[in-house]
Amino acid sequence: MNFLPHTERERAEMLKACGVKSVEELFAPIPEAVRLRRPLDLPGPLSEMELAGHLQALAGRNTPTNGLLSFLGAGAYEHYVPAAVGQLTGRAEFYTAYTPYQPEVSQGTLQAIYEFQSYVAALTGLDVANASLYDGATAVAEAAAMALAHTRRTEVLIGANVHPEYREVLKTYTRQWEVTVRELPAPEGALDPAAAAAQVSEQTAAVIVQNPNFFGLVEAGEELAQAAHAKGALLIVVANPVSLGLLEAPGAYGADLCVGEGQPLGNPLGFGGPYVGFMAARESLVRRMPGRIVGATVDRDGRRGFVLTLQTREQHIRREKATSNICSNEALCALAFTVHLSLLGPQGLKELAELCLQKAHYAADRLSALPGFKLAFPGPFFHEFVVRVPGPAEELAERLAARGILPGLPLGRFYPDLTDALLVCVTETKSKAAIDRLVEALAEEAKRA
Amino acid sequence: MNFLPHTERERAEMLKACGVKSVEELFAPIPEAVRLRRPLDLPGPLSEMELAGHLQALAGRNTPTNGLLSFLGAGAYEHYVPAAVGQLTGRAEFYTAYTPYQPEVSQGTLQAIYEFQSYVAALTGLDVANASLYDGATAVAEAAAMALAHTRRTEVLIGANVHPEYREVLKTYTRQWEVTVRELPAPEGALDPAAAAAQVSEQTAAVIVQNPNFFGLVEAGEELAQAAHAKGALLIVVANPVSLGLLEAPGAYGADLCVGEGQPLGNPLGFGGPYVGFMAARESLVRRMPGRIVGATVDRDGRRGFVLTLQTREQHIRREKATSNICSNEALCALAFTVHLSLLGPQGLKELAELCLQKAHYAADRLSALPGFKLAFPGPFFHEFVVRVPGPAEELAERLAARGILPGLPLGRFYPDLTDALLVCVTETKSKAAIDRLVEALAEEAKRA
Amino acid sequence: MSVPLLYEISSPGRRGYSLPAADVPQKPVERLLPAKALRKEAPMLPEVSEVDVVRHFTNLSRLNYGVDVGFYPLGSCTMKYNPKIDEAVAELPGFAGLHPYQPETTVQGALALLWELERDLCEVTGMARMTMQPAAGAHGELTGLFLIAAYHRARGEGEQRKKVLVPDSSHGTNPASAALAGFEVVSVPSDERGMVDLERLRAAVGPDTAALMLTNPNTLGLFEEQIVEISRTVHAAGALLYYDGANLNAILGKARPGDMGFDVVHLNLHKTFATPHGGGGPGSGPVGVKEALVPFLPVPVVEKGPDGFRLAYDRPQSIGKVKAFYGNFLVALKAYAYLRAVGPEGLEQVSEDAVLNANYLRVKLRPHFAVPFDRTCMHEFVLSGSRQKARGVHTLDMAKRLLDLGFHAPTIYFPLIVEEALMIEPTETESQQTLDAFAAAMAQIAREAEEEPELVKDAPHHTPVRRLDEARAARQPDLRWTPGR
Amino acid sequence: MSVPLLYEISSPGRRGYSLPAADVPQKPVERLLPAKALRKEAPMLPEVSEVDVVRHFTNLSRLNYGVDVGFYPLGSCTMKYNPKIDEAVAELPGFAGLHPYQPETTVQGALALLWELERDLCEVTGMARMTMQPAAGAHGELTGLFLIAAYHRARGEGEQRKKVLVPDSSHGTNPASAALAGFEVVSVPSDERGMVDLERLRAAVGPDTAALMLTNPNTLGLFEEQIVEISRTVHAAGALLYYDGANLNAILGKARPGDMGFDVVHLNLHKTFATPHGGGGPGSGPVGVKEALVPFLPVPVVEKGPDGFRLAYDRPQSIGKVKAFYGNFLVALKAYAYLRAVGPEGLEQVSEDAVLNANYLRVKLRPHFAVPFDRTCMHEFVLSGSRQKARGVHTLDMAKRLLDLGFHAPTIYFPLIVEEALMIEPTETESQQTLDAFAAAMAQIAREAEEEPELVKDAPHHTPVRRLDEARAARQPDLRWTPGR
Numbered sequence A, B: 001m002n003f004l005p006h007t008e009r010e011r012a013e014m015l016k017a018c019g020v021k022s023v024e025e026l027f028a029p030i031p032e033a034v035r036l037r038r039p040l041d042l043p044g045p046l047s048e049m050e051l052a053g054h055l056q057a058l059a060g061r062n063t064p065t066n067g068l069l070s071f072l073g074a075g076a077y078e079h080y081v082p083a084a085v086g087q088l089t090g091r092a093e094f095y096t097a098y099t100p101y102q103p104e105v106s107q108g109t110l111q112a113i114y115e116f117q118s119y120v121a122a123l124t125g126l127d128v129a130n131a132s133l134y135d136g137a138t139a140v141a142e143a144a145a146m147a148l149a150h151t152r153r154t155e156v157l158i159g160a161n162v163h164p165e166y167r168e169v170l171k172t173y174t175r176q177w178e179v180t181v182r183e184l185p186a187p188e189g190a191l192d193p194a195a196a197a198a199q200v201s202e203q204t205a206a207v208i209v210q211n212p213n214f215f216g217l218v219e220a221g222e223e224l225a226q227a228a229h230a231k232g233a234l235l236i237v238v239a240n241p242v243s244l245g246l247l248e249a250p251g252a253y254g255a256d257l258c259v260g261e262g263q264p265l266g267n268p269l270g271f272g273g274p275y276v277g278f279m280a281a282r283e284s285l286v287r288r289m290p291g292r293i294v295g296a297t298v299d300r301d302g303r304r305g306f307v308l309t310l311q312t313r314e315q316h317i318r319r320e321k322a323t324s325n326i327c328s329n330e331a332l333c334a335l336a337f338t339v340h341l342s343l344l345g346p347q348g349l350k351e352l353a354e355l356c357l358q359k360a361h362y363a364a365d366r367l368s369a370l371p372g373f374k375l376a377f378p379g380p381f382f383h384e385f386v387v388r389v390p391g392p393a394e395e396l397a398e399r400l401a402a403r404g405i406l407p408g409l410p411l412g413r414f415y416p417d418l419t420d421a422l423l424v425c426v427t428e429t430k431s432k433a434a435i436d437r438l439v440e441a442l443a444e445e446a447k448r449a
Numbered sequence C, D: 001m002s003v004p005l006l007y008e009i010s011s012p013g014r015r016g017y018s019l020p021a022a023d024v025p026q027k028p029v030e031r032l033l034p035a036k037a038l039r040k041e042a043p044m045l046p047e048v049s050e051v052d053v054v055r056h057f058t059n060l061s062r063l064n065y066g067v068d069v070g071f072y073p074l075g076s077c078t079m080k081y082n083p084k085i086d087e088a089v090a091e092l093p094g095f096a097g098l099h100p101y102q103p104e105t106t107v108q109g110a111l112a113l114l115w116e117l118e119r120d121l122c123e124v125t126g127m128a129r130m131t132m133q134p135a136a137g138a139h140g141e142l143t144g145l146f147l148i149a150a151y152h153r154a155r156g157e158g159e160q161r162k163k164v165l166v167p168d169s170s171h172g173t174n175p176a177s178a179a180l181a182g183f184e185v186v187s188v189p190s191d192e193r194g195m196v197d198l199e200r201l202r203a204a205v206g207p208d209t210a211a212l213m214l215t216n217p218n219t220l221g222l223f224e225e226q227i228v229e230i231s232r233t234v235h236a237a238g239a240l241l242y243y244d245g246a247n248l249n250a251i252l253g254k255a256r257p258g259d260m261g262f263d264v265v266h267l268n269l270h271k272t273f274a275t276p277h278g279g280g281g282p283g284s285g286p287v288g289v290k291e292a293l294v295p296f297l298p299v300p301v302v303e304k305g306p307d308g309f310r311l312a313y314d315r316p317q318s319i320g321k322v323k324a325f326y327g328n329f330l331v332a333l334k335a336y337a338y339l340r341a342v343g344p345e346g347l348e349q350v351s352e353d354a355v356l357n358a359n360y361l362r363v364k365l366r367p368h369f370a371v372p373f374d375r376t377c378m379h380e381f382v383l384s385g386s387r388q389k390a391r392g393v394h395t396l397d398m399a400k401r402l403l404d405l406g407f408h409a410p411t412i413y414f415p416l417i418v419e420e421a422l423m424i425e426p427t428e429t430e431s432q433q434t435l436d437a438f439a440a441a442m443a444q445i446a447r448e449a450e451e452e453p454e455l456v457k458d459a460p461h462h463t464p465v466r467r468l469d470e471a472r473a474a475r476q477p478d479l480r481w482t483p484g485r
C-alpha cells in the first residue's frame, strides 16, 4: 500500500521541470560516505486488507479491560466515554490540522482550546489554564519548574503518596537542575500537615500534593496550603478532574497551581497514552506558564476570534529563554476532555463523581469485611482505596487474573512495605454484580492460598 | 437517556407563550375515545453506558463472518471495505442530511449522487443511471415495471437462475398488475439463448437475465439480447458491480436496462441491509425511471451546480401518475459505493475482480478434485460456483458450521433438485490457506458422513 | 468554493487502492472466461489517490447542511437529532458483519433484536405484528397495500375492491403507492377545517373500496378529530384503514393508530425513531397489521421457539417478499437502540415536546405570516406565504433566504391544499433558543419581504452556490460526466 | 459564521448526559467525605444538551483547515496525508482498551508491536535502541539531552560538559530543550551557503561541550554536506552529536543519522510517520541512541524473552522516566501501521517523491520570489519575501492571502536567518496538480503584490474571521470565559 499520487509519467515530467535526469541527482548533496546503499531491512509492504488483518491479530493477542473485569486505576481510569466524543474528535478538520498557527483558518481548534482552558480554570478554581501538557506526570515537573523560577528557590517538597511515576519524572527532570527534591512521608496514607509544615523552609519553592492522593485518600488541602504559604512556598495540587465534581476546587483551598491527568475525561486507556496534562494557575503566574495559551480577541471587522497568545513565553520566539520547550502538546486529547465535560456539565460531573464514590465505598465495605482483609489507611477516600490482603498481593492478583479479574494494583512494586496491599479503583463502569464478583473471587482465592 | 433539551422552567415558559396551562391541553384535539390512558409497556430507559453494554451483549450472541470462515455469497458479498469509506460516509453533513430538496445547501449530496450515476452508467455501459433504489431485488421489479410501461406489453420472462429472492419480489409486485411472469429454465445452470428465443413473443415486455447468474455462471449476453430484441422485448440484465471490472458491460452486449445490488462495493453485510439497488438504462427510457435523478446545471452566477431533476416523473408532483412511489432511497449506501469505487478506479476494480476470479477457480479446482464432489454446471463462472457434495448439503454445512466454517449456501432451500449442492463464493478476503482449510474440512466431514 | 468532479482531477495510472497479492496459482483469465464475455474497454472511472478521494468527499460534505449543523424544520420529515451512540452500536462487527444466510444459531442476537423491536413497535402503534422488510416509508405503503389486496382476495373480494381513497392533503407517495399496487386512486377533499370531509368520504366509500389511506395528525399537523367516525364509515363499507406513520411523532404514548381503528400501519424509523436520513436514505419502513392481516405478512417473520429465535417461512398466505433478506437491519437496530434509550416515559415526553415546540413556533410566527388553520396543532403546522406573495415574494424565495440566515428551509408547497405553503416541524430535540432564533429569522424575512423584497427574491446570497437553474437541468439533462462536455 | 461559546447557550438544568442509576446501597456523601473537602460551588461549566454539543463542535470543526481539506505546505512540519486505516486500527478495543498496568501476559500484542516498531525505527535511523516514551519532538529532545547528560556523568564529565551548541538556523525547541535540560546554549552561525560554519564550529566546540544539536537536512532544506567532518569535529572534542529528526522525511532509505555519526536521534512520528497532528498533538517523539547510550534509556524498555515480551525496569543506569507509562502508545501504533503498509521500498519512494515535489515547486516559484539558497533542496525549501517587501507587502500578508485562495500558508519567519522567510514543505502525498495549483496561487499573489498590494495587505478576505488583533490578545489577556465579560 502506498499513499503516493505520482504516476511514472508525472515523475518524469516533474524531473524534467527540475532540470535533472533522475531522482538520484536530487540526492547528490548527500555525501557518498553516508549514503545507504542497501535496501532497508523492514517487512512489508502490506495491502490495506492485510494490514487490517495483521493489526487485528496483534490486538487479538491482548485482552482489553472490557474483556476482563478490571479494578485498576492508579493514574489511568476506565470511564464510559459517550459516543459523541469520538464522533466529534474524529472530524477530520480537527485531527488533521496542525497547531493553529494561522488563526483565520483555525478558529475551530482555537475556540475549543479556549473552552478547555475555561473548563480547567473552572474545575480547579484558578484563574488561568493553558492549552494542555503531555500528561499528568510531566505537568508536575513543569509546575515545579514554574515554582522554582517564580520563587527563585532551590527546593521542592513532594508527597511520598504522589503517583510514583510522577515522582520519578520529577526526579528525572530536576536531576539536571541545581535543586533538591524531598519527599514528605505519608505513613497513614495521607500527609500530615503539621509534619509537612515542619519540612517547609525558606528554600522551598513548592509543596506538591496529590489530592486525592495515589492511595485515593483525600488530603487536608487547606492546612497543607497554609503550611506552604507560611514560608512563601507555593502549593501545587495534582488533581483528578472527575473528583473535582465533588471535591473542593484546589484554588479555593489555597493551591497556587493545579495540574493533573486529563485522561479520565474523554480519553481511552490506550495502554497509557496519549493522555493529556492540564495546568491551571493564579493569574500572577501566567507569564511563566509552559506551552500554548489561547486568548480571545477581535478581528479587523470587530468580530470575536481566538489566537495563540502570550507567545513571547515560547521557544519559537524566546529560544533558550523560553518558559518551556513545549511545541506540540495534546490538543486532540484536550478536545476529547472538553467534549466529554461539555456533555456532563456541572451536574453530570457531580453525579459521575458520586457514582464512583458510592461504588468504591460499597466495594471497600465488602472487601474489608472479608477475613484477612482490611483497609490499609483510615482516611476518607474518593474512588480508590488500599486494601491489605492475606499474603502477597502480587500472587493473589495473578490468581485473580487467571479468572479474568484484575483486582487492582499490587503496591509492592512501588512501596516495599505494601507488598500485601492492593490499590483498588471502582468507577461507574462497575455494576454491583461486578463488584460482588470481585469480592467473591478474592474471598475464594484468599482461602485457597 | 433522553435527547430533549428542555428544562422544566423552559417548558413552563413555552406553555405560557402558547396560552395553555399544561401540555395536556395541547393534546385536547385527540378524542378521548382514542387516547391511550396507560403507560406504554416498553423497557428502558437505559443510560448510554447501559445501552452500549446491552447492544454489545446482543452483538455477542452473534458470530460475524470475520469470526467464522465464510464462503457465503448468494447476493450478499464479503469484500474488504477500505477504512476511508466509513470515515467519509460518517461525515455528519452527509448522514444527517435529508433528501437534497434545497440544492444550495446540498451540493455535497447532489454532486456525490451525480458521480454515483456517472459510475453506474460507466460500469454498465448504459446512458443514464438514477440515484439508487432500495436493493437489487426491488430494482428488478422496478425495471420490469418500466419495461411493461414502455412496451405496453403484458408479459415478463425471467431466468430461473436469477436470485430466488429477486424472483419472489418480482412475483409479489407483479401479482397486483395484470401481467404474466414466466421463468426460463436453466437445466445446465445457464440460460440457453435458443430456448429463450423460443419463449419470447410479441407479448414479452422484457427478458430478465442475471449475469453472472445466481449460480455464478456467465451468461451468453449477446445472444440473449438478440433473442429479446428479435421480438421487440427489452433485455434487463442483473449484474454484480464487482464482476463488471472484468466482464463485458451489459450495455455493450445489448442490455436496455441494467440493475443490480450495489452492496459489494462499500457496504457491509449487515445481516442483509441496508443495501443499495442501482439502475441504468438507455437514454430513451430515462423519463420512465423510478426514483431520484440528479442533473448538472448552473446557478445564477453561471457556476456549475447540481439539482434533483426530471422531477415531473415523481410522486410528489405527479401523485398516482408518477413513474414510481419512491421517495427515500439509499443515498448513503450509494455514497459508500461511490467512495469505494473512487478508490479502486478502473484498474483497481479489474484487479479486484481478477483476484476473486482466480481464488474462486482455485477453490473450485480443489473442491472438485475431492472424492464425491463435482461442479454442478459446466459453464464459465466468476466468483461463485455450485458444487455437488456427497449426501445432503444442508447436513454437511451444519457440520462445517460446528467447526466455524460456512462452506457456502446449501441450495435445497431454493432448488429441490439441488439438495446435494452448495453455492460457494470466494472473494479477495479468502487467502489460499483459508481455502485450503475449507477443502480439508469438507473432505474430512464428507468422509465422516 | 466549488469542488471539481473526481473525473476532473483524474490522472491515468494513479491509484487509491491496495489489494493483496494473489496467493493462489494463477491461470490466464482467457482460459477461465470466454473472450466474448470479457470487457473490451475499461469503465470510464476516475484514477485518483486516497488523499484525492478523502479531500474530495470531505470538501463535498462541507457544502452540505445536516441536522448536526443546525435546525432542519422540514415538515413531515421529522428531522430530529440522531443520537451518536446509535451510530456506534450499528458498527459493531457482531451486527455489521453478519451474512443474511448464516445459520440461525449464529445470529441469535440479531433475531432477538428484530423480535423485540417488533414487539415494541406493536406496543407503540397498537398493532398485532409487524414486518421490518420494507426499506422506506413509501415501500411500507406499497407493502401495506399488497397486504390489503391479499386480505380482500382471501375474502373473495379481490376483483371487486380496486379503489383506494386518499385525502387531497395526502403525501404524494400515498397515491403513487396505491397506483403501483394496482389500485385506482380516488382523492377525497378536505373540509374548510383541514379535516377529511366526512360527507364526501361517505359518498366515496363503497363496496369497490379497498382502503382509505390517512396520516393522523394529517399533513396540516392537525389531528383528525372525527377519526372514530371515519373508521366506522370505512369499516362499515368492508374497506380497511391504512395509517401513514410519517406523523407518529406527535402521538407517541398518547394515542395509537391501532386504537383509532387503523388496520395497517407503516412507520418511518428514519423519522420518528431517530435514525438518520443519510441524505436520502437508507430508511426503514416497517409495516404493522391487525390480527386479521397477520397471515399475509411477508416472509420470513421472526418466531421465538424453545430453541431460540428462527426465521419462519412456512406461511402459505404470505404475500411473499418485498425486498431481499430481512429489511434494512442496521437501520432497524438504531431504532431499537433509540427506543431502549428513551424508554416509555421518555417516548411520551418526545411527543409532548414535539407538540409544544410546534405550538410555540406557531404562536411566535403568527404575527408575521398567514396561518390558514390557526388552532392548536400537533407536531407541525402549515403557514402560508400568501401575504408576502402580494409583494411578489414567494414561499420559495423565503425558503432560500432562510438558507442565508443559517437555517434549513421548511417543506414548501406541501400540502397542496394550502397556497404558498410552508410546513414547519421543529421536532422535540430543538431548544427554546433555537426556536427563538428561527422565529427571529422568519420575522426578519417577513420584514425584508415588505421593505427589501429584492433581497429575498434574489436569495440565497451566502450559500456555496446560488439559485440553480432547474428548468435548464430538466430541459437539457446532464445526468453523468462525459469527457469533454 | 461565528459559533457562540457553549457557555453562551447554556440553560440551567439542561443536560447532555445519562448515567446509570446507582445500584449499590447509597450512603450520604457527608458520611463518606468531610464537609470541608466538599466543593462549595459547582464548577462554572455550561449546561447543554447532546445536540447542542454535537452542533457546537461540528460547526467549530467547519471553521478549521486540515490536511483532509487541502494542501498544507507547512515547512518543517511534514503535513502529509494520514492514512485512514491507521485511525481505524487505533480504535480497536484490543489496543484502545488496555490499561497500562495490566499483567504482561494480557498485553503481548501491544508489547510485540512496541518491540517491532523499535526495531524498525532503529533500522531506519541506524541506531541501536529506541524509547517510545517521549510525547512529542521537543520532549524527545529533552529526553535525548538527559541521556547525553547521563552519558557524560557516567564518564565523570558531567560537571565539565555544560554547553550545548545549536546552529542559528535551528528550531526554537532545540535551544529551549537544552536550557530546560540544564545546559548552557551556544549558538553557531551558518555560513553563506546556509550550512554550519565549520570554522566557527571548531572554535566553539571543546571540552565543555556536551553536544551539538543538528537537523539534517537543515531547516533550509539543505543537506549538511560536511556532516562527516562535523561529526569528526564534535566527537574529537568528546562531545556527542544530536539529531533532530523533524526532517527525516527527506532521507528515508537514502541515508541514516546513525551512519552520519549521530549518537542520539529523536523522531517525530507525527511528521515522518504520517500520524495526524490533532490540531497540536498528540504526537510521539521516540528517541534512539547508539550502543554507548543504551544503558541510560528511560525505563521500562521492552525485552523479548523465551516466555514472550516484558517491560524491563532492571536498568540501574537509566535516567528514569520522562513520562508516565510507555509513551503515546496509540500514536506509535499508527506509525507502526504506516511502516508496515509502506514497506522498505515504499519508504524510499516517500523520500524521493518528497524531494522531487520540493524541487519541482522551488523551480516553479523561482520566477516570482527570491530564493536565498537556490540549489537542489531536499524535502523543503525557503523563499524570501524580500522582493515583495519593497512594495510594502510582507510575508505575513502573503501567507494570509494564500488562505483566501484555499491553501494553508507555509511556515513563515522561520528559519530566523532568512529575511521574510517562507518555508515550504509540500510532502510526498501531494499530486502534481496540487503543486501546480499552489504555484499558480503563489504567482498570483506575487502579481497582486505588484499590482494591487492592498489586496494582499488586507488579506484574508474570505476566511471565517479576518486578521485578528494579536497585540490586543497579549495586552489584555482574555484566557477563559467569564460571566458578563
Ligand SMILES: Cc1ncc(COP(=O)(O)O)c(C=O)c1O
Pocket: B326, B327, B328, C076, C077, C136, C137, C138, C139, C171, C173, C174, C215, C244, C246, C247, C268, C283, C284, C285
Ligand atoms: C407523510 C409522508 N408519507 C410518506 C413518506 C414517504 O417516506 P419515505 O421517504 O421513507 O419513502 C413521507 C416522506 O417524506 C411523508 O412525509
Ligand SMILES: Cc1ncc(COP(=O)(O)O)c(C=O)c1O
Pocket: A326, A327, A328, D076, D077, D136, D137, D138, D139, D171, D173, D174, D215, D244, D246, D247, D268, D283, D284, D285
Ligand atoms: C525542526 C523541528 N524540531 C523540533 C520540533 C518539535 O516537535 P514537537 O512539536 O513534536 O515537539 C519541530 C516541530 O515543529 C521542528 O520542526
